[in-house]
């Protein structure tokens with residue numbers, strides 16, 4: 204007689220005892236096909252660590268200051284060269300004008316702005332756009348620039364990362380988004396983003412931001428060439444940095460979209476919903492020191508994001524006024540999710556919708 208062994212049982216015992224999961228546990232979780240058990244375990248871990256029924260979202264405006272980029276990541280469908288007809292680089296004045304116009308339509312509390320690494324601007328350009336946005340919208344939190352962009356600014360200016368971050372903070376930068384982390388494995392980076400800086404630089408930039416009192420977010424772009432081992436390694440490196448600094452506000456798993464990239468021609472497909480849910484659950488279980496895990500509805504669609512709230516996620520990101528990077532790569536979700544619709548999805552999932560600001564202060568709740 205074959206006796207089925209529940210590979211999740213030892214992990215469940217650790218979770219119940221409040222013990223930290225290790226690399227082998229992470230691997231066993233990814234290798235498990237028992238999706239519902241993974242979801243239940245992740246939700247249990249979330250609640251044991253103090254999570255309740257609230258599911259958060261923020262009203263935010265997405266801006267991209269430029270789509271000109273020198274890096275040429277293979278997964279990117281957003282970047283262009285300066286010579287292409289659809290290249291743009293907005294001035295501070297144009298960005299402010301756009302933001303003020305949008306503010307009349309939606310009451311966003313956060314601007315999320317990232318862009319390409321253009322060699323055709325200088326560091327003063329970045330300082331100026333932050334300063335202008337902050338002066339025009341002093342009550343709006345400015346979540347701007349990936350660690351890769353910060354690194355790019357050190358190249359443009361000759362300044363150290365700390366000096367770049369301090370200069371931006373002093374004119375209004377509130378936090379960093381988490382992009383640019385991709386997957387930390389050197390093998391993966393060589394294959395999908397050979398022009399990007401080493402992962403140590405991403406980690407060091409966030410470490411430096413935290414030391415300056417600038418909170419940040421962290422991500423993993425998954426669903427391409429990475430192995431389960433490389434996923435676990437990535438998550439554990441984030442966890443180690445959080446142990447050191449406590450500066451990450453949330454983890455956001457980003458599913459790879461192959462459309463309009465070289466990978467589409469190779470016949471690559473989107474991640475399956477089951478993989479998205481598994482990633483949410485495993486990251487919630489391994490990242491025991493990062494308070495929030497986001498189910499980014501822009502990528503997975505609101506119905507699956509609502510399901511992810513039962514797999515360890517406690518945040519669906521936001522109402523997101525305009526988003527271009529994932530839409531350039533084929534994301535087909537609505538670019539503006541109306542609050543009432545978002546509230547409906549979250550409530551129907553049995554959770555309490557809470558509108559938050561960037562730092563997770565509660566602004567409004569629906570019960």
Ligand code: SF4
Nearest residue numbers: 272274275276279282
């Ligand atoms: S992902 Fe970012 S760094 Fe890479 S090519 Fe696209 S815009 Fe440039």
